[in-house]
Amino acid sequence: MALLKRSLTLHGHRTSLALEPEFWEVVDERTHSEKRSLAGLIAEIDDNRDPDDPLSSAVRVWVLKQIRSAVD
Numbered sequence: 865m866a867l868l869k870r871s872l873t874l875h876g877h878r879t880s881l882a883l884e885p886e887f888w889e890v891v892d893e894r895t896h897s898e899k900r901s902l903a904g905l906i907a908e909i910d911d912n913r914d915p916d917d918p919l920s921s922a923v924r925v926w927v928l929k930q931i932r933s934a935v936d
Contacts, residue, residue: 872903874910881906881920890927 867882883891895905906923913922 870902872906874903874907879919881923883920883923887924887927890930891923894930 865884868885868888869880869882870888871878871880873879891902891905895902898905906919909922909926910919913919
């Protein structure tokens, strides 16, 4: 499965994040429903992750938690 890469500014620095399209769908839905920017959401996830964990993994775990909370 191909990864989609997006570039954004995170805490004043340009970075890119590569995720599967299915993960981007959930991220995009959340940013749209909460009327917030992609950079703002990713910065929040970044601020709350273990520094030893890759950002892409932290975003995937965040998506999983969003889906689980929607099911409960």
